[in-house]
Amino acid sequence: MISLKVDLAGVEMENPTMLASGIMGETGGSLLAMAKGGAGALVTKSIGSVPRQGHKNPTLVELEFGYMNAMGLPNPGIEAFGEEMFEASKAGIPIVGSVFGSSAEEFASLARRMQEYGAEAVELNLSCPHAKGYGMEMGIDPDVVANIIREVKKAVVVPVFAKLTPNTHRLIDVAKAAEEAGADAIVAINTLKAMRIDVDARMPVLSNRYGGLSGPAVRGVGVRCVYELYEALKIPVIGVGGIEDWRSALEYMMAGAVAVQIGSGVGRVGPQVFGDVCSGISAYMADNGFRDITQLVGVAHD
Amino acid sequence: MTERFMVTQAPVLIDSRTEEADGVVTLRFDWDAPASPGQFIMVWMPGVDEVPMSLSYLGDHKGITVKNVGEATKALTSLQVGDRIIVRGPYGRGYHVPKGKILAVGGGTGMASLLPAMERITATSVDTAIGARTEKELLFEERSKKTSSNVRVSTDDGSKGFHGNAVQLAKEMMSATKYDMVLGCGPEKMLFFLHKLCLENGIPCQMSLERYMKCGGGLCGSCAIDGKRVCREGPVFTGEELKDMKEFGRQRRDECGGRLRL
Numbered sequence: 392m393i394s395l396k397v398d399l400a401g402v403e404m405e406n407p408t409m410l411a412s413g414i415m416g417e418t419g420g421s422l423l424a425m426a427k428g429g430a431g432a433l434v435t436k437s438i439g440s441v442p443r444q445g446h447k448n449p450t451l452v453e454l455e456f457g458y459m460n461a462m463g464l465p466n467p468g469i470e471a472f473g474e475e476m477f478e479a480s481k482a483g484i485p486i487v488g489s490v491f492g493s494s495a496e497e498f499a500s501l502a503r504r505m506q507e508y509g510a511e512a513v514e515l516n517l518s519c520p521h522a523k524g525y526g527m528e529m530g531i532d533p534d535v536v537a538n539i540i541r542e543v544k545k546a547v548v549v550p551v552f553a554k555l556t557p558n559t560h561r562l563i564d565v566a567k568a569a570e571e572a573g574a575d576a577i578v579a580i581n582t583l584k585a586m587r588i589d590v591d592a593r594m595p596v597l598s599n600r601y602g603g604l605s606g607p608a609v610r611g612v613g614v615r616c617v618y619e620l621y622e623a624l625k626i627p628v629i630g631v632g633g634i635e636d637w638r639s640a641l642e643y644m645m646a647g648a649v650a651v652q653i654g655s656g657v658g659r660v661g662p663q664v665f666g667d668v669c670s671g672i673s674a675y676m677a678d679n680g681f682r683d684i685t686q687l688v689g690v691a692h693d
Numbered sequence: 694m695t696e697r698f699m700v701t702q703a704p705v706l707i708d709s710r711t712e713e714a715d716g717v718v719t720l721r722f723d724w725d726a727p728a729s730p731g732q733f734i735m736v737w738m739p740g741v742d743e744v745p746m747s748l749s750y751l752g753d754h755k756g757i758t759v760k761n762v763g764e765a766t767k768a769l770t771s772l773q774v775g776d777r778i779i780v781r782g783p784y785g786r787g788y789h790v791p792k793g794k795i796l797a798v799g800g801g802t803g804m805a806s807l808l809p810a811m812e813r814i815t816a817t818s819v820d821t822a823i824g825a826r827t828e829k830e831l832l833f834e835e836r837s838k839k840t841s842s843n844v845r846v847s848t849d850d851g852s853k854g855f856h857g858n859a860v861q862l863a864k865e866m867m868s869a870t871k872y873d874m875v876l877g878c879g880p881e882k883m884l885f886f887l888h889k890l891c892l893e894n895g896i897p898c899q900m901s902l903e904r905y906m907k908c909g910g911g912l913c914g915s916c917a918i919d920g921k922r923v924c925r926e927g928p929v930f931t932g933e934e935l936k937d938m939k940e941f942g943r944q945r946r947d948e949c950g951g952r953l954r955l
């Protein structure tokens with residue numbers, strides 16, 4: 392028997408694939424559809440205190456090797472999201488509530504609400520590269536990140552995941568600060584800050600001008616970040632960035648990720664990407680004599 | 694290799710502009726991207742907005758038919774021959790062009806999405822019901838006559854054709870003729886009752902839905918209806934799929950993802 396089960400900081404998952412935040416995670420129905428695709432756990436869209444429209448279109452650029460997006464964190468607000476969480480809970484798999492805020496107090500109160508709604512863990516979006524006043528500006532400062540984590544840890548009993556940005560040379564410092572402050576796992580990476588200029592329009596395509604690059608284009612950066620984090624930290628790392636088949640998922644796990652998240656792959660392949668990744672990993676394990684997926688975590692390190 | 698969804702983005706030059714009805718304009722442009730009936734594109738007017746539009750003409754000389762309802766569509770309907778727009782797509786799953794005797798029911802700009810499908814069916818086997826509020830808003834009656842041997846019109850105010858709505862007209866047509874498939878596109882209330890009518894009469898159907906679309910590319914989830922992406926699994930859904938949807942005809946979502954009653 393091959394086991395894909397993982398225990399992620401206390402969250403028990405049937406397999407290591409998770410839906411990444413911001414992709415099909417805004418409604419209960421869409422979360423259920425991703426569970427049907429075979430995900431082991433679901434991360435919600437990042438939710439804030441009040442409803443937010445996000446940026447005006449264009450919000451997406453499609454590239455050969457990924458996407459550039461500047462959605463601008465649209466979300467219905469934490470109050471209205473309770474109904475979606477209730478519906479999503481019918482999936483019967485762990486739901487991770489992603490939240491964003493502009494202060495430690497706001498993060499803490501949002502996390503508490505997510506816990507009340509039944510989230511088995513909360514993920515703090517400390518890393519959005521294209522929403523002013525939120526995310527990345529805070530997520531590159533180790534002290535600010537540590538303070539947010541401490542406040543959230545006081546407010547909830549469920550595990551707290553810190554999602555970090557790769558748009559800094561201080562990734563390891565930030566991650567270590569998060570670990571010391573009590574974070575239960577690190578999620579890496581969010582999108583890479585990017586821009587696309589249309590030569591016919593002679594202006595940036597995204598209405599926000601800047602966006603975040605995702606998909607296979609960022610995989611090499613994500614794998615490198617996870618590899619470095621695995622060496623520097625004791626808490627588990629969740630790998631994300633450009634995963635869309637079993638090989639790319641295993642690459643992250645061998646770099647040290649206990650679980651992986653898939654976002655762009657849902658657009659480029661479809662919701663079945665989760666199940667496809669799992670059956671591919673199972674076949675690889677059978678061919679190579681592995682019985683437990685945890686045996687593969689971090690094997691790329693000496 | 695796993696199949697990847699890939700689309701193209703391209704600047705196109707508007708080479709013809711036709712006023713179809715009150716506030717409704719068709720823009721044509723050369724663009725050779727492969728497309729099938731019922732698919733849509735994202736149309737970007739730099740500095741204004743980017744919005745979804747059905748393709749009302751396929752082939753290499755494509756077209757969109759736009760009704761002026763707000764800022765973006767006002768800008769689009771004001772464009773002239775020689776202006777440029779930037780398009781990406783085509784997106785979505787269109788109509789499965791059926792065999793047998795077909796009834797096409799279009800309300801508002803819905804005919805824009807239906808006509809490319811009708812044009813792939815022999816004229817003798819497709820009947821058409823076009824609904825409008827009033828004669829001045831009536832769309833594509835002449836073009837429909839080229840692809841359909843029996844075109845009927847309804848207006849809410851009785852200014853032309855059948856006095857009533859398109860679903861009432863469709864009901865009358867169904868009692869006279871046995872159809873193998875109904876294709877529908879228009880306001881969701883119309884589609885909701887048309888779907889009900891098809892179920893009651895045991896006629897299979899396909900209907901094209903609209904939801905607020907941001908990315909258009911199957912990622913953001915803003916267009917979700919019962920967990921399905923209108924931009925990817927739709928915009929055309931079968932009667933069977935619609936039957937299982939709790940939100941069809943009842944609920945849509947605003948720009949923030951909040952629930953709105955229809």
Ligand SMILES: Cc1cc2nc3c(=O)[nH]c(=O)nc-3n(C[C@H](O)[C@H](O)[C@H](O)COP(=O)(O)OP(=O)(O)OC[C@H]3O[C@@H](n4cnc5c(N)ncnc54)[C@H](O)[C@@H]3O)c2cc1C
Nearest residue numbers: 744745746747758759760763764765766802903904905906
């Ligand atoms: C798959 C699809 C195909 C469509 N095909 C056509 C067509 O062939 N012809 C046509 O005239 N219209 C079509 N529409 C509707 C068209 O996209 C909207 O009328 C247009 O976006 C309105 O923008 P606005 O700025 O002019 O109006 P606004 O004042 O912004 O809004 C007016 C109405 O349009 C809706 N709307 C606004 N932005 C969007 C958006 N990004 N996505 C979806 N709805 C939106 C709003 O909810 C509101 O109900 C289609 C929509 C979809 C989803």
Ligand SMILES: Cc1cc2nc3c(=O)[nH]c(=O)nc-3n(C[C@H](O)[C@H](O)[C@H](O)COP(=O)(O)O)c2cc1C
Nearest residue numbers: 411412413437516580581605606632633653654655
């Ligand atoms: C359309 C889109 C929306 C996103 N929204 C969020 C978000 O709300 N919160 C967040 O933490 N990350 C968000 N992300 C980042 C993803 O969760 C993920 O970290 C990144 O896209 C890299 O993974 P991928 O290559 O599998 O997409 C978003 C990404 C995309 C493409």
Ligand code: FES
Nearest residue numbers: 909912913914924
């Ligand atoms: S518009 Fe359909 S998923 Fe974004």
